[in-house]
Amino acid sequence: MIEPNENNPASHSDPTHSSYIRLILVDDDPFIRESLKVLIGLDPSITVTGTAGNGHEALALLDSGADADVILMDIRMPECDGVEGTKVIKTRYPDIRILMLTTFDDDEYIIQALQNGASGYLLKNVPPDRIIQGIKTVHRGDMLIHPDIASKLAGLLRPTPTPSAHDPLKSSGLTRMELSVAQAISEGLSNKEIAAKLFLSEGTVKNYVTDILGKLSLRDRTQIAIYILKK
Numbered sequence: 697m698i699e700p701n702e703n704n705p706a707s708h709s710d711p712t713h714s715s716y717i718r719l720i721l722v723d724d725d726p727f728i729r730e731s732l733k734v735l736i737g738l739d740p741s742i743t744v745t746g747t748a749g750n751g752h753e754a755l756a757l758l759d760s761g762a763d764a765d766v767i768l769m770d771i772r773m774p775e776c777d778g779v780e781g782t783k784v785i786k787t788r789y790p791d792i793r794i795l796m797l798t799t800f801d802d803d804e805y806i807i808q809a810l811q812n813g814a815s816g817y818l819l820k821n822v823p824p825d826r827i828i829q830g831i832k833t834v835h836r837g838d839m840l841i842h843p844d845i846a847s848k849l850a851g852l853l854r855p856t857p858t859p860s861a862h863d864p865l866k867s868s869g870l871t872r873m874e875l876s877v878a879q880a881i882s883e884g885l886s887n888k889e890i891a892a893k894l895f896l897s898e899g900t901v902k903n904y905v906t907d908i909l910g911k912l913s914l915r916d917r918t919q920i921a922i923y924i925l926k927k
Contacts (some may be wrong), residue, residue, distance in 0.1 A: 701925040717835050720762060721747040722754045722769040722781065723797075728820075732768065735824045742831060750774060751781020760783065764792050766835050768827070771798040773806050779808045786813035790915070793834040797827065810918055816840030839917045856902035869911045877904040881917050 719742055723729045731745045736742055746762045747752040750773040758764060767785065771778035782794050796809050796817040806817055815834035818827060833840045870878060873894070880890040887901045894901075905917065914920055 715741065716743045717741055717831060718743055718745045718763045718765045719831060720745055720757060720764040720767045720780070722749070722751065722767060722773070723747075724770065724773040726748045728770075732827070736768075736828060736831070739828050742828065751776030751778065751784060754781055755784055755788065758789055758792075764789075766793045766795060766831050768795050768831060769795055771796050771802075771809060772800055778814075779812060782809055783812040784816050784836055793837075795830055795840065801865060804875075806830060810922055813915075813918065815916070815918055831832050832872055833886065837917065839881060839884055841884045841921075874904055874908050874911070876923050877901060878908050878920050881905070882921040884921070 719736065721728055721729050721732050721736075721744060723732070726749075729749075733744050737744055738836050745764060746757050748757050751769070752775055754767060754769065769778045769781060773781075776784070778796055778798070782796070785792060785794065790813070793815040794813065796806075796814050798805075798817075799820045809817065816830060816838065816839055818830050821900055822830075868875075876892060876894055880893060885893065887898050887905070890896070891898045891901045896904075905920075908920055909915070912920070912923060914923060
C-alpha cells in the first residue's frame, strides 16, 4: 500500500528544507515498514515522506508528487521487486539515491541492483544506526556495500586473468592516481577515507572522481565500482 506522509516538512519546491533527507521506505511487509519508519524517524535529519509495498507503488508515489532524496528498498517483493523497481525509478528519477535493504544476500540480485543504479546495499541484520548512517552515506553521493557482499562481488566480477589477456584498465585513459581512486571506490571507501588512504585532500578526491566519470563515460560512483570490479 502506498502511504504518503502528509506531515512532511520538505518539498521539491521549497529549497529551505534542504537540510532534511527526504526518504521513501519500500517493503512488502507492513510491520517492517512501520518499524523502520519509527526507528529512522528518531533521527531529526531524516524525514520519511512516504512508504510503499513494491517498486511500482514507489514509482506511483513519486509520480503523484512525493518528495525523495533517498529510497530505502527491499529487494524481494511481489509484482515489482527491488531490482526492477530500482531500474524504473532511476530511469525516471536519476538523481534519487536508492539503498537496498534485505535479508537476502543473493549474488545475482546484488549485481543486478547495482547495475540498475542502486547506490548501496545493506543486510537487514545490521543495527538501526548503521541503516541511518547508510542513508546519509548514499545521500551525500558515496557508495555503500555490506563488507561481506563487497568481497563476494569482487570474486564474482573479476575474471580469471590469462597471460595474453588485454588489460582494459591500461587503455581506459586513467592516470595512476585516478586508477587508485577508482579502485578505492570499488572497495566502498568514501571520499574522506580515500583522501586519508592516498594522502590527498577531499577536494582533490572529488576532482579525481569527476575526471574518472568523464573519461569512462559513467554516471556515478556505483558504475565506477562495477567497472573496476569487472576488470
